[in-house]
Amino acid sequence: xxxxxxxxxxxxxxxxxxxxxxxxxxxxxxxxxxxxxxxxxxxxxxxxxxxxxxxxxxxxxxxxxxxxxxxxxxxxxxxxxxxxxxxxxxxxxxxxxxxxxxxxxxxxxxxxxxxxxxxxxxxxxxxxxxxxxxxxxxxxxxxxxxxxxxxxxxxxxxxxxxxxxxxxxxxxxxxxxxxxxxxxxxxxxxxxxxxxxxxxxxxxxxxxxxxxxxxxxxxxxxxxxxxxxxxxxxxxxxxxxxxxxxxxxxxxxxxxxxxxxxxxxxxxxxxxxxxxxxxxxxxxxxxxxxxxxxxxxxxxxxxxxxxxxxxxxxxxxxxxxxxxxxxxxxxxxxxxxxxxxxxxxxxxxxxxxxxxxxxxxxxxxxxxxxxxxxxxxxxxxxxxxxxxxxxxxxxxxxxxxxxxxxxxxxxxxxxxxxxxxxxxxxxxxxxxxxxxxxxxxxxxxx
Ligand code: NDP
Numbered sequence: 001x002x003x004x005x006x007x008x009x010x011x012x013x014x015x016x017x018x019x020x021x022x023x024x025x026x027x028x029x030x031x032x033x034x035x036x037x038x039x040x041x042x043x044x045x046x047x048x049x050x051x052x053x054x055x056x057x058x059x060x061x062x063x064x065x066x067x068x069x070x071x072x073x074x075x076x077x078x079x080x081x082x083x084x085x086x087x088x089x090x091x092x093x094x095x096x097x098x099x100x101x102x103x104x105x106x107x108x109x110x111x112x113x114x115x116x117x118x119x120x121x122x123x124x125x126x127x128x129x130x131x132x133x134x135x136x137x138x139x140x141x142x143x144x145x146x147x148x149x150x151x152x153x154x155x156x157x158x159x160x161x162x163x164x165x166x167x168x169x170x171x172x173x174x175x176x177x178x179x180x181x182x183x184x185x186x187x188x189x190x191x192x193x194x195x196x197x198x199x200x201x202x203x204x205x206x207x208x209x210x211x212x213x214x215x216x217x218x219x220x221x222x223x224x225x226x227x228x229x230x231x232x233x234x235x236x237x238x239x240x241x242x243x244x245x246x247x248x249x250x251x252x253x254x255x256x257x258x259x260x261x262x263x264x265x266x267x268x269x270x271x272x273x274x275x276x277x278x279x280x281x282x283x284x285x286x287x288x289x290x291x292x293x294x295x296x297x298x299x300x301x302x303x304x305x306x307x308x309x310x311x312x313x314x315x316x317x318x319x320x321x322x323x324x325x326x327x328x329x330x331x332x333x334x335x336x337x338x339x340x341x342x343x344x345x346x347x348x349x350x351x352x353x354x355x356x357x358x359x360x361x362x363x364x365x366x367x368x369x370x371x372x373x374x375x376x377x378x379x380x381x382x383x384x385x386x387x388x389x390x391x392x393x394x395x396x397x398x399x400x401x402x403x404x405x406x407x408x409x410x411x412x413x414x415x416x417x418x419x420x421x422x423x424x425x426x427x428x429x430x431x432x433x434x435x436x437x438x439x440x441x442x443x444x445x446x
Contacts (some may be wrong), residue, residue, distance in 0.1 A: 002035045012053060017101035021322060025109050025347060026053050028354070032429035042054075046445070047436045052112070055105065057081040061151045063129055066142045067136075077148050079127035079155055079163070085439035088159055089125030090115055090307035090375060090382075091168030095144075095173065099130045103322070107166075109344055111375070112369040117407045120379035125161055127152070133168050134288070145176035152177075153184050156191055158385070164193040164378050167321065170240060170285070171196060171206070185281045190385030193378035197390075202381035204396040210244025211397070212373015212404050213317060213344045213365075214252065215384035220340065223422070228252040234313040236260045237320030238284050238291050241344040241371065245317050246277050258308035260320060261291040265308040268300040312336040319344035327352035334360050339350030343367035354425065361421050368426040369407050376403045407431075 009027050030049070037043045062076040078101065083087045091111040094104070104126050112124030129148060133141050134159075156163060165174055174194045181191050188200075195201035204211070204376055214228070221227055233252045235242050238259045246256045255271040259280060268276070276298060283289045295302035309316065309329040316338050318325045322345065330353035333341065340363040344347065346368060348356070357364035377400055384390055391399075407428075415427020 001031070001035055005030050008034060008049075010206075016102075016105075019105060021102045021106040022109065023348070024041070024323075024351060025106040028347075028351060028425070029429050029433070031110070032426045033433050036430050036433070041412070042441060043437050046441055047442055052083060052160070052317060052436065053109065054083060055080050055082045055108065055211065057155075058105075058314075059107055059127075059152075059155050063131070063144065063148050063151070065140075065147045067140055073144075075129045075131040075144070077127070077129040077151060078104050079152060079161070080104045080108040080125055080307070081161060082124045082126070083112040083154070083436060084123035085436050086116060087121035087123045087408070089161035090122040090378065091124055091233040092128075092164045092337075093128040093173075094126070094128035094166040094175075095131045095133050095168035095171045097130055097132045098300070099128045106322070109345055110368050113429060113438060114372045115375055115379075116432040116435045117369060117410060117428060118372050118376040118379060118403055119406060120376065120403075122375065122379055126166075127163055128166065128169070129174055131168075133173065134234070140303050142176045143171060145173055146180040149177045149180035150184065151225055153181050156181075158189045158191050162191060162193060162378075162382060164375070166241070167239065172193075173431065175262060189289060190382055193381040195381070198386055200381075202384055202396060203391070203393045204400060205377045205381055206240065206398055207244040207247070208377035209241045209344060209374030210246070210319075211248045211372050212376065212400060213241070213245050213342050213370045214318070215340075215342060215373065215401055215404040216250035216365055216370045216408060217315060217342045217363075218252070219379065220365060220406060220422075220424075223412075226275070227252070228257070229313075231314040232257055232312070233315045233317065234258040234308045234311050234346075235317045235319055235344075236265065236308055236324060237318075238280055239320070241374075242317070242319040243277065243281055243284070245270060245319055245344055246280075247274070250274055250277065254315070257313060258311055259291060260308055262320075263290055264292060264302060264304040264306055266291055266295045266300055266302050267308070268294075268298060270300075309333050310336075313338050315340040315342065317342055317344050318348035322344055323350050324345045324348045325353050327356060329353060339363060341365070342370045343381070344371050346371070358423065358425070363422075364424060365411075366428055368423050368432065369424060373400055373404055376400060
């Protein structure tokens with residue numbers, strides 16, 4: 001198996017030099033898919049995987065804008081349109097200084113499998129810019145978004161490519177991007193998801209990724225006749241995904257011990273309850289402050305420049321960013337009693353960490369399965385926009401639950417191994433792959 005992966009990856013490395021994150025995500029998929037393809041030669045014969053790892057299109061462009069001091073700033077914008085075999089490109093936009101082609105290609109590649117798993121007709125893409133919204137005024141963010149959309153509008157549309165939010169792109173940014181698209185095109189269409197409810201957004205979209213991760217964990221626990229009540233939970237991040245993971249965990253009776261941001265984490269031994277979570281939401285979404293302020297407000301411990309993985313827990317949710325949980329962290333988590341890791345973020349665990357989770361046979365849910373709730377409700381937002389109708393909270397939440405249950409079942413179907421161990425990585429990769437691969441076979445060599 002290792003030989004198979006190594007020889008496949010050698011060529012991928014030559015074609016994509018220095019794209020570390022992208023190579024990491026391809027090799028993770030290759031580990032599951034290459035063996036599966038040995039028994040399904042049609043995929044090999046038609047070079048489906050080789051075609052899948054090549055983006056259908058990459059758009060890279062200059063984003064000039066003027067800051068509040070009247071100075072000119074220049075950022076780099078991107079959209080990676082990875083695969084449209086099962087639907088129009090769909091995937092978020094990330095505004096963060098670390099954004100580069102490798103990061104966006106890895107995210108776009110992961111996205112095609114995730115979208116396939118939802119069962120909805122969505123291809124995969126991802127985009128963004130190396131722009132940092134932190135410390136910028138609202139008007140600066142608006143001018144940046146307008147400049148970004150002034151180029152991006154040529155490449156997106158409700159039947160072509162429908163971006164959404166991701167790190168650094170929340171309700172505020174989606175509003176500015178949508179406003180500029182509407183102004184240039186002169187039409188009100190569902191070109192973005194994550195919109196405000198008053199202007200075409202779906203209820204439950206802000207909550208969907210975080211709630212979905214928790215629903216996925218509930219499915220895993222159900223297989224052991226267990227539930228979240230009384231479980232000690234640690235969460236990294238304090239953004240959109242982390243906030244709603246915490247909200248649902250609290251509602252289900254779990255005890256949330258940590259949250260973090262890029263500067264450090266807080267450990268609240270008494271548990272973050274809904275009142276304290278409301279403080280975090282205001283701190284992060286309105287005041288745009290640092291998580292450290294939580295420790296000062298509620299008198300708990302703050303660990304600067306550290307991640308929360310050393311805090312003993314039952315369940316860990318890495319919900320901040322890629323490669324935030326390495327091999328040593330995985331060893332620490334498991335030796336402290338953690339028996340379940342569910343990824344709200346995309347590729348937060350390194351390959352070595354994943355191998356340790358697998359060999360320890362804990363419950364491990366990779367991001368492409370566990371955090372698919374966000375894009376699933378984005379898909380439902382697209383349906384509502386097409387219908388020019390808006391469904392109730394209850395209806396969307398029910399649909400979200402059903403989609404997550406189905407993703408879980410697909411993982412179980414393709415990921416069951418000896419002694420009934422469910423390898424969720426293998427399950428998610430193969431289940432996601434088969435649908436896209438069959439569509440590619442049906443559509444010819446394009
Ligand atoms: P947000 O921007 O709302 O929050 C990101 C959080 O992660 C913040 O707390 C941020 O801290 C922290 N963070 C960002 N970069 C780093 C870093 N390099 N090191 C440590 N902490 C960091 O983003 P989201 O919550 O939307 O996204 C979080 C993750 O979830 C990402 O991996 C994203 O791709 C994934 N995801 C998001 C979906 C969505 O619907 N939003 C859907 C599926 C996956 P700080 O405030 O200091 O920057």
